[in-house]
Amino acid sequence: MSGREPPDFAERVYALVRRIPPGRVTTYGRIARAAGAARSARMVGWLLHHSPPDVSAVAHRVVNRNGELTGGWAWGHPAVMRALLEDEGVTFVDEYQVDLEKHLWDPLDEPEPAG
Numbered sequence: 001m002s003g004r005e006p007p008d009f010a011e012r013v014y015a016l017v018r019r020i021p022p023g024r025v026t027t028y029g030r031i032a033r034a035a036g037a038a039r040s041a042r043m044v045g046w047l048l049h050h051s052p053p054d055v056s057a058v059a060h061r062v063v064n065r066n067g068e069l070t071g072g073w074a075w076g077h078p079a080v081m082r083a084l085l086e087d088e089g090v091t092f093v094d095e096y097q098v099d100l101e102k103h104l105w106d107p108l109d110e111p112e113p114a115g
Contacts, residue, residue, distance in 0.1 A: 009035055013047050016107050018054065020061040023089045024105035025098050027065050034107040041065075049074050060084040061105075067098040 007015070012035035020026055028041035037043070048059045048071065060081045064070045069078040069085075078096045086092075091099045 009037055009040070009043070010047050012036065013044055014051060014055045017048065017051070017058060017062060019107060019110075019113075020058060020105055022061075023103065025061045025063050025067070025085070025090065025100070025103050026105045026107065027063055027067075029065055030106050030108070031062060045071070061088075063098055063100075067093070067100040067104075069096040069098070 013031055016031050016034050028044040029038070031044045032038055032040040035044070044062070048055065048062060051059060059071065060075065062071065069081040071078075071081055075081050075084075082092065082096060085098065090103050093099045
């Protein structure tokens, strides 16, 4: 054994969410795929609902595959998520649907920072 176990799924999810740049969003599915479990989008949502404070502070940047704000139950109302995203410059095509063409970030498109 190397003395260091590989990070578990939750740790990988949290690390990916921390990397989402302000003004960008990604989807539960893209986080799941980048974390090595492509069919675990719902688990990503569950993990974000139970995430540590530093992840919760940026979890509003994760939306569903259509760009819809589905984390409203965690924020009290989707309008809270929308306000946080608008503060970062994110635009919408509908009341609670992010313009994914402008703001989608895919963690697989950017190499993980060294360190």
